[in-house]
Amino acid sequence: MFSRKGIRGNEQPAGWLFVAPAVLILGLFMLLPILMALWVSLTRWNGQGSPFTGDVPFAGLDNYTRLFTDEGLARQDFMTSIRNNAYYVFFVVPIQTVLALGLALIVNNRLLKGKGFFRTAFYFPSVTSSVAISVVFLFMFANGGAINAILAVFGIEGPQWFSDPRGLLHIVLSKFGVSSPSPLVDHGVFGLSWWDWLSGPSVAMCAIISLVVWTTSGTFMVMFLAALQNVPVQLEEAGRIDGANRWQLLRHVILPQLRPTTFLVVTLGLIGTWQVFDQIYVMSQGNPAKTTLTPAFLSYRTAFRDFDYGSGAAISFVLFLIIVLLTLLQRRITRERDS
Amino acid sequence: MRSKLCGATLAAVLIATSACGSGFDDNGSGTSQSSSGPADLKIMIASSGDAETKAVRDATAQWATSSGNKAEVIPAQDIVQQLGQALAGSTPPDVFYVDAARFADYASVGALEPYAQDMQGVDAFLPNLRQSFTYEGKVYCVPKDTSTLALQINTDLWTKAGLTDADIPTTWDQLRSTSEKIKAKGITPLAIGDTRDRIGAFLVQAGGYWVSADGKQATGDTPPNVEALTYVQSLLKDGLAKYPKALDAGWAGEAFGKGKAAMAIEGNWIKGALSADFPTIKYTVKELPAGPKGKGTLSFTQCWGVAAKSKFKQQAVAFVQAMTTADQQLSFSKSFGVMPSRQDAQATYQQQNPDDAAFVAGAQYAQGPVNAPKMDSVLADLDAGLQGLQNGRPATVLQRFDKNAKTALGG
């Protein structure tokens, strides 16, 4: 023990030196900015001069209350963005999880060859640049583009993807003759009518949803594959001996084994989907009719286009809160799993 | 205990570092003197296309050589965002385009130098354009040029649809009946931008507008406006008019240039864009069809803004003066089709551009843009409403605008 302490005695300066560059950079460009933005979110800084002088009007919590309690455009936009993002999450997370799981199960099938190739094919989209891939999808979803050409083969006239602001649910309901029922239109909560809340994702948002499902499914498939590798073969064989068919095997043997990974994929999906920004910036900028506006993009736009940095920062922090809560949930689940 | 201490030390270091920062110019006024001698001007423009970029670059280079200064033209892809960040970063370009619709925002936060107030010869500019760049009684900057909306007609498609000059619509009813004939031949009749800057023309033709004449009141939900939007909506619903995105185009001029629509409603800038990108297209330009309350169109203008924080204000103003001489304006007109903003250049312009009669005529009765600070997000929200006009209710769109505008204008 004595000698050990002697050897280790000089670690303190080395330890600090080793972490110093990383600590300095993370502190300066993550910790400090968050504190600065917290301050700005309490002011009415308009982007002229420094926000850290006495001249900047202090707004208290106004920028936050405007998002929730004050009647006006700020709340309307924010709630619209929350609605859009909620629908986006509601579609992306289940679809990508199921798709990733399904692909993993098939790729993992021992009877099939070419596992490596298919795994690569499914995984590749997720390593490419989100901006570059958005360009490709913008082209595919053009009105005279590839997607509509495929739909035309089946005799379907494709929608005008990025100019159609109608919500999916509204479209479906209008098929049954329901459009703008006045009890729903005349009442609402948080500045949007019930009818607006119930729009469903717009056609334009659907294009973005399909892009995101397409890029992220591969990553989650690889996670499922890794987990499948760890399912004990004996379990499967035991099930088979018991006379279970393939479906029963999947339901009662394999899926329970994959439960932790599924939870993880779902929570990672929840965290990631609330951060959608790049695709919105490149493909739609919140259009048409604000149906692809998300909190992340709204905060950017409010600050850098409307010069309302306080409101923009406030939106960021609300979004931050949503994501932190989801992250805590994920960490808790992971910890439960580990213990 | 010790770790807490370390954390505190770290925080102290960070704050100290940030306090030493020199990025922000701590006070807006008075810190930047106009220095004389050779300047290094940065000029940010929101170009309507390659033609404009080149023309401004050439003129700038000429001025730089003859005046012994350096000057660089930066064409912005998204001038609002780029300028916004530059202003917040206290590193704005010395000279930049300011759109009349955003002018009040910049002026109200003190980003603009009100150089035009004392500039010699400011009276030579058209009075209604000068008015667009006046904030709280001060003229801030001089208009670069002006343009109005008119109706472009693709003559080949026109003939193909079996139409003659007699079919050129001069009223709303004619616009509808002619469009129906064009549609019957399987051609999209009209491409129109999905924003207030295009659809607003119909409001003027119906005798209304988004805001009152003094720009202080929202007047959205009024019978003329409802009538105008209902008319536009009927065109959209019947497939007689389409938004550019529905035609796979970025703007109506592109759809028109590609021959995807027989008519378009765009401004003077369409000439330059068409001759650059679609040189073979044959078209004529007519005044917009009159509505129930007569003719109406919209006018647009941008000014040469000089940054309040520019280090070279004196040279920047000299540069603006050089860019706005009658000769220079006429030369810009030739390159990218805008109309001069000076009164003394109008006669020559009309002589040189007989084809532009419709644009010039429009200037007589054109309505200028909404000019008030803090309106941008309200107007963006209006645009969102207009994008959904086909399936929405005109009155709802207008009421929503009124509600939002009242907050912005009142506060």
Place this chain on the structure above:
Amino acid sequence: MIRTLASRFLGYAILIFFALVFLYPFVIQIANSFKTEANAADNPLSPIPSPFVTDSLVRIFEGTGFPTWLGNSVLVTVVVTIGRVAFASMAGYALSRLRFPGRRALFAGLLALMAVPPVVLLIPKFLVLNQLGMYNSYAGLIVPLLADATGIFVMKQFFDSVPVSVEEAARIDGAGSFRIFWSVVLPMAKPALITLTILSFTGSWNEFPHTLVSVQDPGLFTLPRGLADLVSGSLGAGTQYPLKLGAALLATIPVAIIFVIFQRYFVRDASAGADKG
């Protein structure tokens, strides 16, 4: 037997269908980069350009800022990758092995920072870059990216899994912490370093939001930023899909090459994600 054959056939059918779904967009991208604009508009689905033209590639290099963006992207990626690998392995090692006051607090802070979503940092980063006078400069573009919490975490986890005996031996021989790190620890950490390098490379090559708030001079744009501006371009830019797709294609190629060569590290990374959570 027939059932097995049938299910095998079905399995392949599904796999091939999805392989098409996942790969055909890239085929479309490549093909349309070499089409004329009219051809691309008329036959967006066709994998064969007719006629085959390289106009758009020529325009990418001569008519846009592409060469500048490419240069900036290379510079940023190289510097950031080196920085991240160096700083993350140093910090990860220290957090895993060296005893110094504040270590626990630092690690807790690190975990907290990992939970900070990058998109909420847009306005904050802009503010701090402005305050430090780094806005719109190479420093602003590069320095904030030099360290990332996840990289440090990955390295710490790696060092935690390596037995200490080798280092102990070196230590008894009287080697100092730096010597040990440089000549004993780093060579051992090769697989983790490769993973980290790849992560940093793709991360910084594809980085978009940071460039949006750290620079605004077109001379400082990286590929994603330039590309985004090209697409959401101003009035009159036209749709010009062959050009945009071509530029996007060129921006994808380096990552594609790295991916193909180091595939197993990518896969390991994703699986590691499953383990670490």
